Amino acid sequence: MFEARGLTRAFGDKVVVREVSFSVPDGRMTGFVGGNGAGKTTTMRMIMGVLEPSAGDVLWEGRPITSAERRAIGYMPEERGLYPKQPLIDQLVYLAQLRGVTTSAARTRGLDLLERFGLADRSKDKLESLSLGNQQRVQIAAAVIAEPSALILDEPFSGLDPQAVDAMADLLREYTARGVPVLFSSHQLDLVERLCDGLVILARGEVVAEGRAQDLRRRGRVRHRLVLDADAGWVRDVAGSLGIFVADVDGPVALLELPHTNGDAAADELLRSAMERGRVREFHEIVPQLADIYREVA
Template sequence: MSPMSTAQGEGLEVRSLVRVFGSGGTAVRAVDDVSFHAPAGLLTGFVGGNGAGKTSTMRMMMGVLAPSSGETLFGGRPVTAADRRTFGYMPEERGLYPKQPVLDQLVYLARLRGIPAATARAEVLDHLARLGLADRAREHVEKLSLGNQQRVQIIAAVMGSPRALILDEPFSGLDPAAVDGMVDLLREHTSRGVPVLFSSHQLDLVERLCERLVILRQGKVVADGTPASLAARGVVRHRLVLSGDAGWVRGMDGVHAVDIDGSVALVEVSDDDAARRLLGAALDRGGVHEFSPVRPSLTEIYREVAA
């Protein structure tokens, strides 16, 4: 294992992070007692509306912004400046030099992280090829599309086998093929035990990728856990498919018809007795093709806890 590799168990953790902007009557508590864990070897999604506090939290984790109180830990101990130099960070605002060629810029940034020039050049060329940018190596960053600039920015973050990755909107502006390439790259890092924390407004993507989710609202954590555990917190609905029209379901005690479309009903039942009565009434009226639970999607969970 190389010196830059991440040992199993070196997850990221924030404890009671607070950030107040301003003072007195104009003070704004942008991050309000935020605590969560991004475990080693997992992708953790960090979601919330604009102004929820995601970017400020990530900046504090990286030492770019000083916390008003609270701390960030790595491997169970307070993170140090030396630790942060081994982290890969992708800021919300691209930190690239627009008039510098892509290859030269990435090699320069890699060398700032202590990577020898020849090694840096080989690693950069490999990443450019993997993300479909081999033919753009000599172009200036400002000549690239926003999506391609995003790919260059992620390469800068993953150079040198980082021990942790903190990525602010890494998938913004990427087409589906580029997203898949990016995901494959991040999975290689989680496979060697690297914790990856990334923010995104693309909830369908977060739901597909992440082993853990943290949802922020107005600077506070309102949900934190695995997708399955968060789904279990939501209201469980049932899909009922009948042989005939399902309109009669609206009159059942203990049953709320969320949606009815011909022979298909989406319902919420108050308890097991109501479910049994519903199923019995359906069988009395004819065939029942399906009666199955429907877990809420991440989008539905997000709307419930972050609205």
């Protein structure tokens, strides 16, 4: 497990990251979400030692991380760092050798990764001959080729087509299944919600929400949709006495917020009143989407 504890970074008088704290447990995939300029990249750079924190610490297994432990992390930076005029397999082997992998093992792993991303037939092509999406695939391969102990990936899904997204997701799941902690940033909230065990939302350089996606969604405003056979205008008169807030009524449809205490009892009483007046066609919970929670907290 690695952990950010009170990470702060200032450039002159401007504080861009302020007391950011979160942990990424072993075998868990954590999504790092925030708008442009929220501080995600700066935080990742501090975790990797690319930037020195103005304050705070990075911990590995509960103690200050060492340079050797940082070298064992697979890192995909915001600025892609591959060599445009070098063949794909040659630079993957070279980058793996820098991390202590033997030449033969590096070549085997490199070819396997290129095959997974549909680039096996282009292993000897220069990087600059590839589309931006395919260059992104090679960058991902470079991040994982040395069998990292953790993964920190800055926008790894950017520019990937759906097939490559699926291949990338499968690859990350393989690493978490081995116990590798994974942190990645993304603006694709539906993808984060689908893949991640945990979520950290950053806004204006501070953590504004953290937890499992389903728990964060439950923290938002949960509403219920009631659909009747006839006009639902009467609901406004009955709901108030039950502590139910009526957010909207449109013909036979009412949008409701149940009270935090005795919400089930209030719903049962409302439904009894509804069935006395006619048929209830629909009554169900509307849990906020992750995008709604993000907009609310950020």
